Amino acid sequence: MSDGEMKPSLQRPVAPMVGASRPVVTPIMPSVVYASDCPDALDAQYEGRVFGHTYAREGHPNADLLARRVAAMEGLEDGITLGSGMAAVTAVLLGLCRSGDHVLGADQLYGRSLRMMKEDLPRLGIATSLADPTDARAFAAAIRPETRMVLVEVVSNPTLRVADIDGIAAACKDKGVLLVVDNTFTTPAAIRPLEHGADIVLHSVTKLLAGHSDVTLGWVGAKDRALLDAMRVFAVTTGLTASPFDCWLAERGLATFDLRFARAQETAQRLGAHLAGQKGVTRVLYPTRPDHPDSARAQGLLQGRGGNMLSFEIEGGRPAANAFARAAEGIAFAPTLGDVGTTLSHPASSSHRALTPEGRAALGISEGFFRVSVGLEDPQALIACFDAGLSAARQV
Known part of the structure; x- marks a missing residue:
């Protein structure tokens, strides 16, 4: 399969059986809480021996289904659906970085991502700097010993410059730095960053993936399960929760x-x-x-x-x-x-x-x-x- 070519997927995921048939459209499941049979059953669920839900802030069926749909588009098995694109950026930056780390960003990131880089991360003790992503050598030179991750967009907003993803990925791999790619502009239809050396990919699902200006959602996925789990724990703790109804609408948008x-x-x-x-x-x-x-x-x-x-x-x-x-x-x-x-x-x-x-x-x-x-x-x-x-x- 060539770069940018998406794997075929079912336009309508399989919904639960209801009697002898199943609904053609995924049901909206707005319940905030989910009941278990007994304490042992709840233990089995939290320990991962059986699958289930407990509280919507920790996950719910519509969010899980959408997460898997977007993950398949990016060549992954799973991801995390979040309340907005900036929630996805936050889960990455604050879920994986700590005081003393350094984050290197592209100099033409989305405006709120730039604000977080310039104002919010420094006050939490996380140093930041920016570099031109079209120049892989200059970008590599800006990586420091304490650099934890690099954050870039494949195509910049709004001047549409194209980052040297392959060159940046090689530099990140050489220096043991995580490469995070915001794929909102380009989408998996144009490029799948994980196939070009990225470690983490994120989306504002609000935009072209959902496509109808009626949802606010984000998504993030990672090659390393430990990184995904760390971001999930942070997202649950800080309440970066996605709405079941928005997830349902976004799933509808993905069909087209x-x-x-x-x-x-x-x-x-x-x-x-x-x-x-x-x-x-x-x-x-x-x-x-x-x-x-x-x-x-x-x-x-x-x-x-x-x-x-x-x-x-x-x-x-x-x-x-x-x-x-x-x-x-x-x-x-x-x-x-x-x-x-x-x-x-x-x-x-x-x-x-x-x-x-x-x-x-x-x-x-x-x-x-x-x-x-x-x-x-x-x-x-x-x-x-x-x-x-x-x-x-x-x-x-």
């Missing part, structure tokens, strides 16, 4: 994931090609476009799968950006991604607003810079919406 990914990716490629030829558009960023700075790496690492995310920049600064967003009717202006509908994000006023203008400029984020999460609309109708926005921006 392959179709949604393929359609959105195809439309993103068409939209990027169209935008690149429009007056007033200064650049278009899409990982597999020939003019992308990491195009060669994207073609090899992602097997040509650029995904559903693209970014572009227009002339005219903030006034033009306001005009574009107002005129592109039918496209939600919202700092999210992975929905069935296309969404438009403006990093300078949302995800990266805390940075100085100079800091944003260093990352290549101007007032005319937009990030697009491409959905399932008719491609020509979507292009017409963008053309309306561009026409309005040119008039500013």
